[in-house]
Amino acid sequence: MNALAPSPLRAGARASAPLVVMLSAAHPPEDVRVVGKEGAALAAAGWRVWHLCPQPASGVTARPPAQSRGVFLVPYRRRPGWLGRLLGIPALARRARACDAAVLHASEPDSWLAALIAARGRDTRVVLDVHEHYPSRLDHRLPRALRPVLAPLARAAIRRACRAMAARADAVVVAKDGLDEDFRAAPRLAAVRNYAEPLPL
Template sequence: MKICMLTSGHDVYDNRIYYKEILSLKKQYDDIYIVAPGDKDFVTEDGVIIKCFPKRKNWRDRFRPMKDMYNIAKTIGADVYHAHEPDSFQVAVKLKKNFGSKIIYDSHEYYPEAFSEHFPAIKGIMEKVIYNYEKVLAKKADCIITVNDILVNKFKKYHSNVILLPNYPVLKDEEMIKEYNPIPTFIYVGGLREDRGIYKILEAAKLINVNCKYIFVGPFESESFKSKCDEYIKNNLQDKDIIFTGKIPHTKVFDYLKTAHAGFVLLQPHNWRYVNAEPIKLFEYMITRTAVIGSDFPMVKAIVDPSGSGMVVKPDSPESIAKAINNLANDIEKTKTMGENGFNKVKKDYNWSLCESRLLEAYSLLR
């Protein structure tokens, strides 16, 4: 079976697409392609053939990449085209119509809700338009793959073959051994944006009297937000141990996670998509034996509380965040136990090996 992944907006080495789905499929299928935005064609060290088209200039630049993707994909002649966005799935639908290929729609985002945010004045109208557009397309899929129960239930209303593949982490062959900093260390990993709770963490740090270290691993996503944080630190946190690493190689991230006692997952509550998400960052902390300070949203709470892997807080309340930091910093042994609890839970219930078998079974039914 020849397989071709289609993506209009994800990187070739996207964690879900490449390191989870493709490497799982490589265990049974040799002939795998990715058609994705990039600078040049190449073959990965795993033998996956990459075909590239120029990246889109902005979110409005949609039709030219779709045309490029179709022109490349039709030359591959795949048995299955596996698409990761509504745009790329529209290409897959055309390929099915013209060549009789099987097609998969892999929906890992709340696309109608996300796209409508570009049109704040008519957000509700646009959300309905995109929802109906996605519905018409998705009915033509041979299989729909998605990441949580909310999306599974949405698609099951009009499609009989819907597979749940959460974004669980891949278990490593070698488990991470912690090398804790001597003082309580709190970490955030990811893009630094206000809606990720970064500013709230800084405001909480001002309320903390315990000697703690704070590490922010990742790039600021705007200069204006960087300036806002720098100004707050200058005026309020000169006596705090705060490190911003900037963008660093993926392998270096684990050097910082090794030292951390707890990690922040503080998506802000103003966005419906955030409130109804299972952030991959949550599982990535857990798999590295790092206790969690998470938003008190239903999906996060349902993972953190039963597993005893951390604490949930009101993510827009510096006082609530500060209370959790104080609790964890003042009882390091309990915090380490939370980290161990999280690791054990991921190892048992929240890892990619559980999803891999479902993915391979879904493909076997498309032969």
């Protein structure tokens, strides 16, 4: 194992089980969906699971535990803000590659790109986890007077990026209805909802 890689195996994880690294550029260490639902389900199924995630902000005094719900928490430092996230993509890709995982499960567009870079030239599988409608996320950040012109252009560019990354991933999971439209290029598309399935009464 490379020096960049975390080593939770010493804490007693099953060395023979395949490793899934939940890769986050913004989600907190004990995120409800990433760790509490998806990671916990994978750990319960027998996978080794790590959550490679940003350290809590410096103002937060409580340190995250070593593991949560069977998922090893592996925090890293990154620069704050959107610029910090964008500039941090290469470093996140290096960290992910150093883990030597069987699967990289990435949770935001910048971590999707980092996962695809990290997996290049390897047998590592990449799963993109889609929580939100990303083409519309920039609308409110655009100048109000220019939104009618800029919003369609921004949405089209983001859709192209989503489709390109989906085509290079091994699978895409979507959290809500209506999110799959921009990811149909994925070899495999699955719904992993944020809510419980309805039961017949």
